[in-house]
Amino acid sequence: MSFPVHLSDAAIEDFGRELDAIRDEVMDSRGDRDRRYLLRLIRIQRGLALGGRLVIFGSLAFLPEWLWFLPVVALGTLLLAVAKILENMEIGHNVMHAQWDWMRDPDIQSGTWEWDSVCPSDQWKHSHNVVHHTWTNVLGKDRDVGYGMLRVTAQQRWHPFYLLQPVSTVVMALLFEWFIALHDLEINRLLAGKRTLAETYPMLRRIGQKVAHQTLKDYVLWPLLAGPFFLHVLAANAVANVVRNVWAYVIIFCGHFPEGVHYFSEEEVADETRARWYVRQLLGSCNIDGGRLFHVFSGNLSHQIEHHLFPDMPSNRYPEVAPRVRALCARYEIPYNTNSLRRQFGTTTWKLYRFALPVSVVAPA
Amino acid sequence: MDTAPGWVWSRVTGLTDMFATPLRTSHYLELMNPLWTTHKLQARVVSVWDETASARTLTLRPGRKWRRHRAGQHVRVGVPIGGMHHTRTYSISSAPGRDDECITITVKAAPGGRVSQHLVRNVVPGDYLPLGLPQGDFVLPDAVPLRPLFITAGSGITPVMSMLRDHAARGDLPSIVHLHYAPHPYDVIFAKELAKLRDDHRRYRLRLVYTRERGERSPAERHFTAAQLQEVCPDWRDRDVYACGPQGLLAAVEAHWQGADLSRRLHLERFHAPWADLPGDVPGGRVRFARSGLEVESDGRTNLLRVAEDAGLNPPHGCRMGICHSCDARLVSGCVRDLRSGAVVNEHGATVQLCINAAAGNLELEL
């Protein structure tokens, strides 16, 4: 399969230069406004987390009046879930991308940030920043293509295991953070003997520590505070975590799996220039349309294209960059894949079902 | 903290931290009052006071993590300008242990100095500034009978002011000779307070020298000279000298005391510019790797990751194209140039991505 763009090498280089210019312009204009945005967001997020937990505790006062208890506990759980979503997506993911390192705030540095997830941040930074962002959608290189357990393109060889996809995707959605935590271990390579246990052990220990802290917090300590209502609080926390997992799953799966996205072979990207890397990011990523709040809750991964072009640009700038990138793409006649959440997630799901079967129909471009 | 309440508090937060993981209790306390934090130290600007047309005293209330300074010490103050943290070091000008638990720093707006100008012109009461802990050994000894000679110029008076205030407050001002330089009378920081000290304490002798004022003195006599010292302080050989001021003054003082073989009596407080001069069109330079002690020559086009690897080092890295930040390293001194945008970074302590920066003149990296 050839590089799916009609442009000449020279035109691709021009296109790359124009993107560089956009990048330089935005990066040069980072300032107070951006800092205020992030600090405010962090304050809101921490307030929501604390508030959510307090409301969950407050709801216990209504027991045994389940009619009162249920809506209040649901509200608390929702607040906590929202806090976790903001923390993981618009804050954690983006801070760990070094989007905010330029502020030189010793508190907000990609090197030291730890997030509210069972996945240790250093391992995530490796599998995500290094592997996924460098090798985006290159089959055999980018392990985010199907996360080592799903078949998302006809270019992946079929295996009976993929028949489970309609079920395994549901499990994955519910337990997404756990899959992410195990992602960098490359368990399939371990099983195949391409990786030794000795290599894996230190990572496993790090994961173990992180898991211990996280589960102790959500499933032991906070519930213990509730005394006899241990299980109520545990359940609320678990639901908040699951809501966050499902939301993250939906947004992230819409980033590189919807209809129309391209995958690449290693040969295609050999000796790739920076400009061709840009084009690959564009063809391999999809945006989701939505309002301002939706973008914030998606960690601005609804601007997956812009994020992949400029991974260390502060995420609050993606909305203003998106129309410029889109116009540029129109000018160079490069497809720019954006659509509603319903359509992007719909085609993703449809592909996951279809490719569970041994079909090799190449998606119509 | 080893006081009893401190011990109890740290046990309590040790427990509550487990509820806050991956953050700490302190992060939530910060929501209520930024001064309560223990994971970082900040100070609230309580008031501002103009000392002269270009110098301003900021009264700061440091957070809980603060520990009392010794008169003469300095602190690192973080200043966010345009969203970006800049760190500068300032001497504390107040006496230690004030009743209101505040400290003051006195900043002179340097021409072209973005940070000092920002502190003098834009910082307002209610702002929070990140703060370091007090540091430095430019302090008077506690025990020995003191006979200090202070030589200060401009805002170099600030650490000495802290010492004067400290001793004046305790009522035991020793025999002091103080030689202070300022361009004009109206440029003297703390002028009123100094005059009052002089009037109240016989043992405090103050000589003000105006370096830009036209008068009977020749321009040469308006700066530090041996003759002037002899005149102001005939017993200078018997005194410990504490000097703080611009490079030129400190160099002259240092030379003089070295010449008299009295370096051991010399105490200097120097502040280095925390950035390197921008290079012209230097085509590269020597790259020093501080941790490994290696030093290599490099051109201005090869990225520093490559340079380090060619020198036999193996710094962490990932994408090699500036997106993953695995190769971030600290610039100890010197300048680097971004190979993509041509932007130059010259601030010491800045984090730079090795894979997309090249040498712009000589530099040192923490590798």
Ligand code: FES
């Ligand atoms: S190696 Fe990835 S940013 Fe330098």
